[in-house]
Amino acid sequence: MQQFHNLQRLQDAAADNIGGDFGDLNPADKRQKKAIFLLWSAKSALFKATVKLQAETQPLRASKDLGKRIGTQQEEKIYAAIKRRKNGVVKAIKTFCKQRKAFLTVYAPAEPAFPNNQDLEYKDFMKMSLTNPFWNDMYLCLSQEPWSVDPVVQTGIHAILGLEQLLEELQQLRYYLRRSLSWAVKHLNKLKDFMNRNMKEDTSLDTTPNALYGKMNIPGVQNQPGGSFLLLGGDLFMEQLQHKQLMLSWNNTINLMMDKQMIA
Numbered sequence: 001m002q003q004f005h006n007l008q009r010l011q012d013a014a015a016d017n018i019g020g021d022f023g024d025l026n027p028a029d030k031r032q033k034k035a036i037f038l039l040w041s042a043k044s045a046l047f048k049a050t051v052k053l054q055a056e057t058q059p060l061r062a063s064k065d066l067g068k069r070i071g072t073q074q075e076e077k078i079y080a081a082i083k084r085r086k087n088g089v090v091k092a093i094k095t096f097c098k099q100r101k102a103f104l105t106v107y108a109p110a111e112p113a114f115p116n117n118q119d120l121e122y123k124d125f126m127k128m129s130l131t132n133p134f135w136n137d138m139y140l141c142l143s144q145e146p147w148s149v150d151p152v153v154q155t156g157i158h159a160i161l162g163l164e165q166l167l168e169e170l171q172q173l174r175y176y177l178r179r180s181l182s183w184a185v186k187h188l189n190k191l192k193d194f195m196n197r198n199m200k201e202d203t204s205l206d207t208t209p210n211a212l213y214g215k216m217n218i219p220g221v222q223n224q225p226g227g228s229f230l231l232l233g234g235d236l237f238m239e240q241l242q243h244k245q246l247m248l249s250w251n252n253t254i255n256l257m258m259d260k261q262m263i264a
Contacts, residue, residue, distance in 0.1 A: 035103045042096040047135060049085070049092045054130055056081045086122070093120050116151070133158075174263055177254070184247050191240045198233045 056078055063070040097119045104112045111117055116134075128134060133154060146153040257263045 032107060035099075035106065039096075039099040039103050042092070042099040046092045046096045049089045050125070050128065050130065050135075053082065053085065053089070053126070056085070089125065090122055093122060093125055096120070170262055173257075177257075177263060180250075184243070184250075188240070188243055188247070191236060191243060195233065195236045195240065198236060 059070050059074060060078060100117065101112060101119075104117060147157060254263070
């Protein structure tokens with residue numbers, strides 16, 4: 001039994017030396033993983049900084065998109081906040097560039113010369129959005145898979161995603177178009193029906209002119225038989241005319257969509 005316990009202690013000690021996986025047995029792997037961790041940590045800090053900057057500058061971007069000014073005082077507050085953060089951001093940029101260069105120099109000697117691995121400048125960093133490809137590999141920043149390191153593959157992925165989004169939007173557009181046309185035809189038929197019933201002075205329509213015109217006191221209409229129906233007929237005619245003009249205004253757009261094969 002004592003021999004068994006001794007063997008167990010030896011196995012526990014060996015497991016502690018091995019670490020999380022058997023790759024840790026190699027000292028070179030340990031150094032590489034440490035370099036990876038330092039680089040990942042530096043990029044995480046940089047990402048945190050850009051998230052804060054994006055939050056600070058959101059009102060400026062929103063006002064630009066809407067074409068409205070946000071006010072001098074608010075602008076001054078935003079620029080003051082950016083200025084306060086500048087030193088911390090510059091430090092995070094330098095730390096990241098240093099760790100990336102150190103890692104690539106040892107483990108990927110050919111890559112430091114790549115355009116996307118050049119030192120990042122503060123002015124360029126300030127222009128980067130959260131959707132910039134630079135952040136795509138945030139949590140797997142050292143993956144060597146093509147989707148992570150090959151710009152051509154990344155461009156292809158973005159193109160496929162963009163195409164899928166386009167097809168989805170076209171489908172949504174067709175859906176809205178069908179709904180709009182269905183409503184337009186239904187409304188036009190409803191107007192025609194009301195006009196026909198109005199010409200026949202359908203008494204079931206009495207509530208409609210009463211609600212629209214109330215107790216009329218218009219010369220030539222008040223005492224004229226069917227006077228309220230004359231007013232209602234005129235309004236229905238104008239409504240029908242405007243509705244037809246609306247439908248005709250859609251014609252060029254629909255024809256263009258058919259020419260572009262956006263709809264069948």
